[in-house]
Amino acid sequence: MQRFSTLVELLAVGADDAIALQAPGAKPLTYHGLRANQQKTLAALNSFGIGRQDRVAIVLPNGPEMASAFVSIAAAATAAPLNPVYRADEFEFYLSDLHAKALVVEKGSTSPALAIADKLKIQVLELTPSDEGIGAFTLTQVNPPAVTGASFTPGPAAPEDIGLILHTSGTTSRPKIVPLSNINICASGGNVRDNLQLTAADRGLNIMPLFHIHGLIAGLLAPLSAGSSIFCTPGFNALKFFGWMTEAKPTWYTAVPTMHQTIVARAAQNHEVIAANPLRFIRSSSSSMPPQVISELEAAFKTPLIEAYGMTEAAHQMASNPLPPARRIPGSVGIAAGPEVAIMDTEGNLLERGLTGEIVIRGPNVTAGYENNPKANAEAYTNGWFRTGDQGIMDVDGYLSITGRLKEIISRGGEKISPREVDEILMDHPAVQQVVTFGIPHEKLGEEVGAAVVLREGTSATEKELREFAAVRLADFKIPRKILFLEEIPKGATGKLQRIGLAAKLGL
Template sequence: MAAPATTLRDLIAAGADDAPALTSPGGMPLTFGRLRSIVERTVADLNAQGVGRGERVAIVLPNGPEMAAAFMAVGAGTTSAPLNPAYKAEEFEFYLTDLRAKLLIVAEGSDSPAVAVAEKLGMGVARLKPTPEEGAGSFTLSFAGGAGEAPAQAGFAETGDVALVLHTSGTTSRPKIVPLSQGNVCASARHIRTSLAFTAEDRGLNIMPLFHIHGLIAGILAPLSAGGQVCCTPGFNALKFFSWMEEAKPTWYTGVPTMHQAILGRAARNREIIAATPLRFIRSSSASLPPQVLRELEETFGAPVIEAYGMTEAAHQMASNPLPPMKNRPGSVGISAGPEIAVVGSDGEPLPVGETGEIVIRGPNVMAGYENNEKANAEAFTRQGWFRTGDQGVLSPDGFLTITGRLKEIINRGGEKISPREVDEILLDHPAVLQCVTFALPHDKLGEEVAAAIVLREGTSAEEKEIRGFASERLAPFKVPARIVILPEIPRGATGKLQRIGLAQKLGLA
């Protein structure tokens, strides 16, 4: 058996030359052979511009096959730094400066504010021109000015080189730089491929943003590493999901809970497409999937829903529920699916099975440390080399991990500790509630009070008093939200995740 891939170049060697690697709605397939030649040409082009191994190339492109191909091609010889195209000029200035990027790649004709920022910072700008007639994701790069000086290190990246840099979401502090090595991202892709039993017969439908670890590793690299194919959409759109499904005929897709809920909202009118396109499984990650949504997804699609647990610092996946015939455990994020997992007490020592503490991990997919941040690294790693996830959870005797909350999100109401997820799950049982996010509301005497933001199901009505009454029959009095806000939509982060931290401020309640 071949040794496992430890670089992006090796990872895409899996597919047959003439097998489709990338497709897009309405596009021609790009074969693995063609993808490999794009990767080789791009690395040579970057080297000719003086950009080599370990140097950062910021990528600001819309979601789609070109973004997927550019991420792999750039990362195979330099360091990919994908950024959210929706950022404003001030944000681009922060990220491009913080990353010390050497080059920015944007689409031909793009008027992204990133271009003016790059020019102001004296950074090179390359324009990407799609060549869809050669397959979805095929592109050429054009550079302003002539060739650069030869880079210190040319050619393809090696296992220890940094393949990908992303920032943490920074909900409570300045975003931290997470450098992920070639070995880290390949290990995570391998872990996902193994846990989901990907083969060359699998076809994924990617709806995740490709400036985020979930989409890059689970959406793109894991299936390609098995020689499978991925249909790259322009980004999530509930109105187009079923027409894409009908065209791409996927065997699976991965998403965040808000996407699954939006898809369920349109499922009833698309029953024929669902019946004609049987899925092997549906994957959910990046936020907790309410058990009610999991059940509804399984009933609607007639496929198992595999909930997984990931974070940027682990190059995405840490735990995953198993595929049938093994038992999936709703409400749990499954068993270790890559790194070692333990639950520790405040002293950093492992706790007995069944006790609640902080989840820690270590393994080949886990970053070596945040960049230029000794203080954060001293806090993030234990003496035994475990990485502290910041999540609170409990392990069952048979190894299933249940997350009880994010340590920073636990609500401290006058000394009583409340897990927002527990309150969410009770409120979601109310027949009128479609979405719910429980969060901390600052309180002058208690420190924090429980509050919840709710979106009602179409065609239903309910008032705050009624929902609080429903909660008070099912929760201890101190857990019942003191304030319930009914909204048409709950504010989300860039990746579609509902964010508890800072929600009181966003809603003007603090």
């Protein structure tokens, strides 16, 4: 299959009159229309003094405009999609950390990001849908910068330019910036396309958020690199999923395990919809899928479930189970599906198959390194291999199984949460002396957020009070669902507070 190194090249593959983007009850957008929108956006950004390598934060709801904005902005500058549910404090951290030059919001937006952009003197661009088809838009400059004439590099982004920038959660430090070049993201989109054997005849039903690497690469760039179409929903909604299936007539969808579990719970009363719209396959990634759910889903949809393994630093996909007739192994994340994958010991030696160690990767989809973080880069790269922080084992046939997380990130239904970030918010409460945030096993979400708290002497606070305190400054998915008040938090042999194993120690 073709390989691309820029998003202009990637979008060129679709036939002019082929449908690129669709959405519920809307006029579709053709590849010709999407390419025209990409060129129009490039010209508009350049006219606003924004060019190659300039960071443009995107705060838009999920849907076709977000999809189109990403492939259009990343073709001219560096796209930095942010979760629209963030609170003001979170927007301030991310917009400052990114050194954003502009912020894109929908016309009429009331996002707290607007006040932060004003405070940080970031120019705001309003996105207004146009009538060429769903996802087509125009950008308007709301607040031209006070100082004009600042230098910028016009024209389409080059392969080595950073096309996408995302933060990854760090447990022992602030979230790290992961810059992904156009080569990285185009390579990864091609890897997913090839692994799933996507063609122009396919149609994906996208229910994944488009501020996450999973949705951006597997939900968006993979199908676009095959010239196929994407039905863009406003985000996952179990009550609307089967209605969307009827309207979209998809051949596949990708999701995280918690979404699949909700879908399979409603499959029995929607078997007519499933029978009328047979899927070629279903894909799962972002956290491990219980084998029982794989069996249920395959039985309900009468199609294979393809489980894959991805992370932001790899521009998503690293390994995946292959499509039939090749072998799928439930509980395994499959074989290398893009980058080279190996197992390494703590000394940096590659291990033979059948031995447990750290999963390492290298290839054109892997980031060249974290931004402004020499310490993290020194720890992450060994002899040209990127250390994933996950522990695993590879069998004689190259099938990879993840045996544990070396990192302490909490993965709540595929949403990655930095415990340190939650710690720092709770520590701001006047009654809190010490806090350790940690993952608590959860049947459906994989993990839930918990926190152990020691209060200052002579003060008092309730669980409800601390949750409300956190809710003002953290997105809902990061707020601890369980807060324990302790006299002392258990420590390791060296006196360090330990997150891993804390849930078990506390009997949760």
